[in-house]
Each structure stands twice: as C-alpha cells, then as structure tokens.
Amino acid sequence: MAIKSLDELKKIRDASKKKVDLREKGESTDNMIELLVGMATCGIAAGARETMKALNDAIEEAGLDNVKVIQVGCMGYCHSEPTVQASIPGKEPILFGNVDVDTAKNIIDKYIISGELLDDHVLNRTFRKA
Amino acid sequence: MKNTKGKFVDLDTKKLDIEKLKELDAYIESLEDKEGNLIHVLHKGQSLFGYLPENLQLYIARKIGLPASKVNGVVSFYSFFTQKPRGKHTISMCMGTACYVKGADKIFDAFKAELNVGNNEMTEDKMFTLKDIRCVGACGLAPVVLVDDKVYGHVTVEQVKEIIDKYRKED
Amino acid sequence: MSNYRMHVMVCAGTGCEAAESKIIIENFKEELKLKGYDQEIQVVKTGCFGFCGQGPIVKIQPDNVFYVKVTPADVKEIIEEHIIKGRRVERLLFEDPKEKVKLEKHDNMDFYKKQYRIALRNCGFINPEDIEEYIAFEGYEALGKVLTEMQPEDVIEIVKASGLRGRGGGGFPAGVKWGFTKNSPGDEKYVICNADEGDPGAFMDRSILEGDPHSILEAMAIAGYATGANSGIVYIRAEYPLAIKRLEIAIDQAREMGLLGENIFESGFDFDIILKLGAGAFVCGEETALIHSMEGCRGEPTKKPPFPAESGYRGKPTTVNNVETLANVCPIILKGSEWFSSIGTETSKGTKVFALAGKVNNVGLVEVPMGTTLREIIFEIGGGICDGKKFKAVQTGGPSGGVITEKDLDTPIDYESIKEIGSMMGSGGMIVMDEDNDMVEIAKFYLDFTQDESCGKCTPCRIGTKRMYEILERLTNLEGDMEDLEKLVDLGNMIKDTALCGLGQTAPNPVLSTMRYFPEEYEAYAKREKTKSYRIDPEKCIGCTLCAKACPVNCITGKVKEAHVIDESACIACGACFTVCKFDAVIKP
Numbered sequence: 035m036a037i038k039s040l041d042e043l044k045k046i047r048d049a050s051k052k053k054v055d056l057r058e059k060g061e062s063t064d065n066m067i068e069l070l071v072g073m074a075t076c077g078i079a080a081g082a083r084e085t086m087k088a089l090n091d092a093i094e095e096a097g098l099d100n101v102k103v104i105q106v107g108c109m110g111y112c113h114s115e116p117t118v119q120a121s122i123p124g125k126e127p128i129l130f131g132n133v134d135v136d137t138a139k140n141i142i143d144k145y146i147i148s149g150e151l152l153d154d155h156v157l158n159r160t161f162r163k164a
Numbered sequence: 165m166k167n168t169k170g171k172f173v174d175l176d177t178k179k180l181d182i183e184k185l186k187e188l189d190a191y192i193e194s195l196e197d198k199e200g201n202l203i204h205v206l207h208k209g210q211s212l213f214g215y216l217p218e219n220l221q222l223y224i225a226r227k228i229g230l231p232a233s234k235v236n237g238v239v240s241f242y243s244f245f246t247q248k249p250r251g252k253h254t255i256s257m258c259m260g261t262a263c264y265v266k267g268a269d270k271i272f273d274a275f276k277a278e279l280n281v282g283n284n285e286m287t288e289d290k291m292f293t294l295k296d297i298r299c300v301g302a303c304g305l306a307p308v309v310l311v312d313d314k315v316y317g318h319v320t321v322e323q324v325k326e327i328i329d330k331y332r333k334e335d
Numbered sequence: 336m337s338n339y340r341m342h343v344m345v346c347a348g349t350g351c352e353a354a355e356s357k358i359i360i361e362n363f364k365e366e367l368k369l370k371g372y373d374q375e376i377q378v379v380k381t382g383c384f385g386f387c388g389q390g391p392i393v394k395i396q397p398d399n400v401f402y403v404k405v406t407p408a409d410v411k412e413i414i415e416e417h418i419i420k421g422r423r424v425e426r427l428l429f430e431d432p433k434e435k436v437k438l439e440k441h442d443n444m445d446f447y448k449k450q451y452r453i454a455l456r457n458c459g460f461i462n463p464e465d466i467e468e469y470i471a472f473e474g475y476e477a478l479g480k481v482l483t484e485m486q487p488e489d490v491i492e493i494v495k496a497s498g499l500r501g502r503g504g505g506g507f508p509a510g511v512k513w514g515f516t517k518n519s520p521g522d523e524k525y526v527i528c529n530a531d532e533g534d535p536g537a538f539m540d541r542s543i544l545e546g547d548p549h550s551i552l553e554a555m556a557i558a559g560y561a562t563g564a565n566s567g568i569v570y571i572r573a574e575y576p577l578a579i580k581r582l583e584i585a586i587d588q589a590r591e592m593g594l595l596g597e598n599i600f601e602s603g604f605d606f607d608i609i610l611k612l613g614a615g616a617f618v619c620g621e622e623t624a625l626i627h628s629m630e631g632c633r634g635e636p637t638k639k640p641p642f643p644a645e646s647g648y649r650g651k652p653t654t655v656n657n658v659e660t661l662a663n664v665c666p667i668i669l670k671g672s673e674w675f676s677s678i679g680t681e682t683s684k685g686t687k688v689f690a691l692a693g694k695v696n697n698v699g700l701v702e703v704p705m706g707t708t709l710r711e712i713i714f715e716i717g718g719g720i721c722d723g724k725k726f727k728a729v730q731t732g733g734p735s736g737g738v739i740t741e742k743d744l745d746t747p748i749d750y751e752s753i754k755e756i757g758s759m760m761g762s763g764g765m766i767v768m769d770e771d772n773d774m775v776e777i778a779k780f781y782l783d784f785t786q787d788e789s790c791g792k793c794t795p796c797r798i799g800t801k802r803m804y805e806i807l808e809r810l811t812n813l814e815g816d817m818e819d820l821e822k823l824v825d826l827g828n829m830i831k832d833t834a835l836c837g838l839g840q841t842a843p844n845p846v847l848s849t850m851r852y853f854p855e856e857y858e859a860y861a862k863r864e865k866t867k868s869y870r871i872d873p874e875k876c877i878g879c880t881l882c883a884k885a886c887p888v889n890c891i892t893g894k895v896k897e898a899h900v901i902d903e904s905a906c907i908a909c910g911a912c913f914t915v916c917k918f919d920a921v922i923k924p
Contacts, residue, residue: 035591035592036591036592036593037475037592037593037594037600038593038600038601039479039483039600039601040476040479040480040483040600043470043475043476043479044476046467046470047470047471047473047474047476050467050468050470050471051471053468053471054471054472057460058460070459070460072459074458074541074542074545074546074577075300075301075302075538075541075545075575075577075578076301076302076303076304076305076538078577079300079302079305079308079315079317080302080304080305080315080317104462105462105463105464106458106459106460106461106462106463106546107457107458107459107461107463107542107543107545107546107547108458108459108542108545108546108700109458109459110455110458110459110542110699110700110701110702111382111697111699112302112303112304112305112692112698112699112700113304113696113697113698113699114304114382115304115305117459119459125397126396126397126399131382148338148339149338149339150339150377151339151342151344151377151379152379153379153380154347154379154380156344156379156380156381156382157381157382157383158346158381158382158383158384158385158394159448160383160384160385160386160448160449160450160716161385161448161449161450161451161452161701161702162448162450162451162452163451163452163453163455163456164451164452164453164456164666164670199631200629200630200631201631202631202632203611203612203613203614203628203631204611204612206614207573207612207614234632237633238631238632238633241616241633241634241790242613242614242615242616242634243614243615243616244573244574244613244614244615245614245615259535260535260536261535261536261692261693261730261733261764261766261780261781262536262692262693262698262766264535264777264780265693265694265766265767265768265772265777266693266694267909267910269780270907270908270909270910271909273887273888273907273909274887274888274907274909277887277888277889278887297574298533298535298574298615298617298784299534299535299536299537299538300574301538301541301542301575303536303538303690303692303698304692304698304699306692306693306698320911320914321885321887321909321910321911322885322911322914324887325887
C-alpha cells in the first residue's frame, strides 16, 4: 500500500502507537506481552538465535497465546549478550542479559508466568533517548 | 606462463566449471553498467568458485571487455578477494583492536603452531585455511575466532586444540 | 504459583560490588526472612546502573524508588520504613546537585543518565525488518515534513544551524557539505552513505544499519531533496552480511509503501537507493577512494580539489555522509536545530556514539552528549577496568588516532579538545588498555594495520610506514638502539606532512602519541632491557609438568619432579603456563 500524504503516514503511526508505549513505559491497552531479542551480529554471535528459539519453544510448551517474540537490533549491552527485553503491560520493561537457552526458559517459566525476576540476569537501562 | 614471482600461472579458461560459468555469465548479462560493477562481479565469482584463480580473472576480463591487468589490480587490492584455494574450513582470527588487546596475537600463534601453517595458508590435508581478519564487531566476546560462520568467543590458548579437534573429528 | 509483589534490585556491577553490595544482598535476604517477607519480596542482583560514583545502588520495584550510597547498615531501615510502612528513606535518595532537591524515582533521574541516544534511538527497540515499527516511532515523518512543507534551502539551513558535523572522523559541518552539492551545477547528483566502517574495533555504523536501517534511508532521501539528487547509494562492507540483508529488506519495504521511488508524498520528488559492496579496504573510508571503488576500480584516493561536491561519482556532484551522521538527520528535522544545538559543547553539537571495548567491564555501544569526559565513559558507563587492574590508556580514533592517559581523563571530549590532547575523534572506536598492555606492541599493531592497508599510491605512506614498522620490529626484537627512536619521530612527522590522504597523514599517530606518553617503554626496548618471555622460578617449581602440557608451542622442558625451563627464544608469551601453575612459579615478563 502506498502512502501518499503525511496524514496517511500518521494514521499508520497512530495504529501502531501502542507498541511505543509498551516498549518505553510498559503501558498498553491490550494484554500482549512482548519479548524483544537483540539480533545484531554480535548478539547472534553470542547465541541469540538459540535464545530466540528457546523462548518460542517455552512459550509453546506453556501454551501462552499472549506473548510475542520480536527480533530487534543491538541494545548496546555487548558485555551481556544475548539480551532480551520483556515488556509486560502494567510493569516497567525489564532487560535481561546473558540469556542462554536455560535462562530463556526461565524468563518464560519464572518471570512471565510467576513474576519472579532472575537473579544475576537483570540489566538496567542506562540511557535516555530522543 | 609465469608471473612476476616466477610462479606458474594457469590461464586456461577452458578448465573452469561450465555450470558455474553459466551462472556467472547470466549475472554479468543482467548488469547494465558492467565495468562499474566489476567488484560485484568478482563477489559473485568468488561465491561460485570459492576463490578467484587467474584463469577466472582472465575470463571475467574478457567477458566485460577490460584488460586482465585491471581485473587483477582490483582483485589484489581488496582483502576480501582471495586468489588461493581455501581449505574445507576457514579459521579466521579476529585481529581487531579489541581482540588484540585481549591477546588475539597469542591465540593466532597457537593456531599457527597447532596447524603448522602461516597466515593465509592451507594445511597439507586441505582441511583448514588459517587467516586473520579485521574486526567482526563482536568486541564484547573478544578474543574472537570464526570457524567458517561459527563464532567462538572468549577464546583461550588452551581451547585452540579443542576447537581444531572438534572439526577434525567431524570429518 | 509464586507471586512476588515487590522486588529489591541491588547493583552487583564491579563498582558496587567493591563497595559491599554482596553484603547488602545477604543482609536483605536475611532480614526479609526474619520478618517473614521472603515469599512476597524477591531480592535480585542486577547489572550496572552506569552510576558507579553513587554506588552501591538499590532500586525498589514497582515503586521505582532509587537509593544511592547504600551501606549494609542501611538495609534494616529500608525494610522497616519503605517495605513495611511504605515511607521513603529520605536520606538515601539522590540529591540533585543543582536544585538541592531529593529525587526519588528513577524516571526523574533521566537527566543524570550519562547516555543520550539520538543516533541509536531505535536500535534495540524496533524490529528492523518491519517498516511499520519504524513508522510507529515517528519514522518517515521527517521526510514527509521536508517534502510537503519545506524548500531545499530551508532543509540545509536547519542542518547548518543544528551544528551537526561529520561523524566519520573528519567533523566537517554536514549542512555546509550539502550546500556545496546543491550549489554545484549538474543535471544528475548523488547522495552516498559511507558504510565502509573500517576502524578495527568500531561497530556503531553496523549496529545502526542492522538495528534501524530505515533511519538511514529516510535521511538519504532528505539529503537528496536538499541537494537536488535523485539517486542514493549505500557503499557497504561485504563483511557485514546481516546489515546488507536488512538494508535490502528495508529498501524493498520503503519502495512498496511509496516512501522511495517516484513522486514521494505526491511532492513530485523522486528518489531511489541501491547498494554497492566494498571488498575490504580501509582506505575506502576516504571519500575519493570510496568513489573510485564504487566505480569498480582500485580504491585509491585522489587529490582534493575537486571535491566530490563538485565532481564525485561518475563525475557528478556527490554528497558523501557517514552512517552515524545520517542517523542524526531525522530527529533534527522533527525537533528542530535549537534542540540539537542545545546538546554538546560550543564547537561540537549533539552526541557521539562510541564502541567501548578492550579491558573495560561493560563492553558496549554507548552514545553520550559531546563534552562528556572519558572518565565518565570508562568508569561510570563502562564500569571501570576488568579484574580490578589499573587503567593505563585509552585509544580513540583507531589506527588514525592516539592514546589518552590518566591525566586527560577529565577533559570534556569534543572534536577540538580531543585533538589538543594528542588524539582524534575518529569514527568512535574506544579501546581501553590496562597495566598489562605493552604500548610499543600496540603501536606496532596499528602500524601493521595501516601499512597493510596503505593503497601504495604515494611514497610517504607506502614506504614510510613500512620503514617505521621495520624499526618497531627491530626494537621489539631487542635489536634496536636509541637512535631508532629519533628516526621514528622524524619519519613519523615527515609522513604526516607529505602523505596524500587522511590515511597516510594520520598513520604515524599511534606511534607518535605512545612515544609521547610512554617514552620509558620505548627506551626499555631501545636499551634492550625488556624481557618478553615468561620464566620459571626454579626455587618454586616442583616439576608437576602442568605448564609443559599447557604450552601451545612446546617450549617448556624438564623432567617430572624437577624444575622446568622455558626456552625464551621460542616463548610467545601467551601466559598459558602462568594460568595453570599452582605454585606461583611462573614469572611474568
């Protein structure tokens, strides 16, 4: 579909606006949980593909239908790749580091399902953005 | 025919694989500006043949209508292009600065000793080619070694033999 | 199902751990158990907050309250006051140094976060393969605004007024560059994005292309409109396959939505973008060399003038901008030049992305306002030096830059100040070195790189760097003398003055700057006093043979239960023997 004017562009923006609120502040109008996996070259080198697969497998195993796994670029935390941001509506987004296959499973089983944080895997957002 | 270093050079383009040449021809034909896309043609050639031997360079030169010297000048200028055949596996040692300050040179020496080859050389059994590469951008994992596309991070001298053995056993 | 209602997050970064954060965690766990809250409240170790000067840091969630400089003795009070009674512990809140007010919420402290992401704004937030996600984050609005509401002159004025300078290393004002191309006569013009990131140790351009490719495409279209070009080309390294793939997807999606192609936003403006692959040549980062490479030739630089703005790709007026420079363009258009120029220093506006790597705890990609000090970058955001070792130097500007030492760590960094202290901004590689790094070897490493990458066109660079490298080789082989040091300086200065392009002119910098700050290390080599191999203390060695087994080059010999010996001529100083020895018998060089 071709966009012909600024207004048409803004319509598309407004339709996807809730993504922004969920990812930045954890606010959302629906119940969808998002998991962002850092899939830049360095993340993939550190095993992000395996991490993403493990997340998807664990979601399927737990029978969750309100969790979406999305690939994103580099989050900048090279020291803790692979990285995963978990955005649950109503909660501040949490950034997990060093997410290997086991940790990925724990993110689903412990954090998403039980609200338990994973010791030693929580990172902090150390920046603000334009 | 011998090149400037006295090495015998095979310029017989008939020895090249016909099927691969057909694919290369089709690619060249699809380009509007053939000369301006010489580097893209060479990328295509290297991905088809694995490397760019002299006879292939000559073939490309004739196909595009350029002097062979110009094609060879471009091939030898860029480090991405190789004129030598490669082993079954390519072991690439990242020599970016982040890896270097974390001891990449020591690990590279250990690979050379273990494989008994120098930089950019193939082992006698044609299993491995060892080479150094510039930063792969996985500086968080430094020092980094690539075996083909697989990345090994935080590599230590002790792991060198392990990594090599893993591939030796697979074959 | 366990359901924690509250989380106590304690920083376990190196800085905070040194300041007893481990004990704080233990105290929290014990005290919560004692009071019977351990099933409702979870204590979690977290990574660095990038605020090490205020550590140890404790954050209580979901209240989002942030306590600083917490001691183990404060734990009880936090639990009794905050967790049980719901009252803030005022004295542990961070106090704004200017306003003298206590800030309790982490969100309010945004201003104190050292990093400000403009170029990296979308990296890690959006799916780079989905154009709608980019649009959700204001994507293509800047292009729409420019095409429907602004004249090309206005666009150039905004970019000029913002003070945006080239992020590839040169620091040339981007708006001025655009103005040159616009004013050059020509029916056909080009916009080129320089994505030939060659500095070994810098990867910000790759991260932007992989994480937010549309931001570059949009900025190129804006540059095209401003300068009168209808074609854009991204010149990208073949070594970046993922970035290439994501760019290709992004270009297809933008074309499909009519955001590239003909008559964009029905403004009558046409613009399309193609990719051209590089093939591994550092010198192609230089704009004239890059253009030759795009034309299918060897990437050799040519003399300027003529500048690409007059005669560039195919002899037509051409603008060449670096990836990070372009990544700043859309926010400038949307938020205005005043917003952008309010960030940074007098001469350098906005932010700079650095690839922080080497012997630093938090290796990562950081974006900070110009004027941030190196100490803040390395010790706050970077969390300090690995393994508690001592900071020695930081190399900026890659093979073209120099080292910066302890005494200059508090200099606010911008294009000018960093030159004054003997280095340069470069593309943003920042390699931290500790006490174990040998500066002569580091200089040799860089020279090996530039020497290898020299295109060979001009003599000073082709032969001069080779000779310099040979002298360094002689020195490190302990075959040199003091005269060699003078020769290095002379030769270095001569190459700086006479080489054709930026690569040659800056090639001697790593050598000259390490000689300036670490003359004693060069002298130790020149006087042949430096030992390079590991040795074994025969008094301590019990002959366990572990070291001999670990040695990758088999240069350790000795019988079982007898002291072993290292053949110093064969030792590669890898340190494997040092790591395995359980008796401290191996001596470091």
